[in-house]
Amino acid sequence: MIAPEIFELRDVDGHSSVVQEDVPPDQEERVIEAVNSCPERAISIS
Template sequence: MKVRVDAERCQGHTLCFMRAPDVFELSEIDGHSSPLVEEVPEDQENRVVEAVRSCPERAISVF
């Protein structure tokens, strides 16, 4: 599974980081999220799916 964050849609709610802190990092400037890795480790896949579901801006995609 791969993950991406649409930087234009992300509003810095930080919910993805709360769900999967080993996969997402937050900007110290504005709290916007970006993935630490493109390929999600198997043991983190459920957390990333929860992050996708929790994002109010629908900025996260997995494929």
């Protein structure tokens, strides 16, 4: 929910998936926030 342009959150199970692998510069802070707020620590940045 933090970066909907980058991640898609599924209503069924609450998992998310990447919809855009290349992060535009104006979305970098939101992606970092999404990584830091993931309760399962399943998101990483490389």
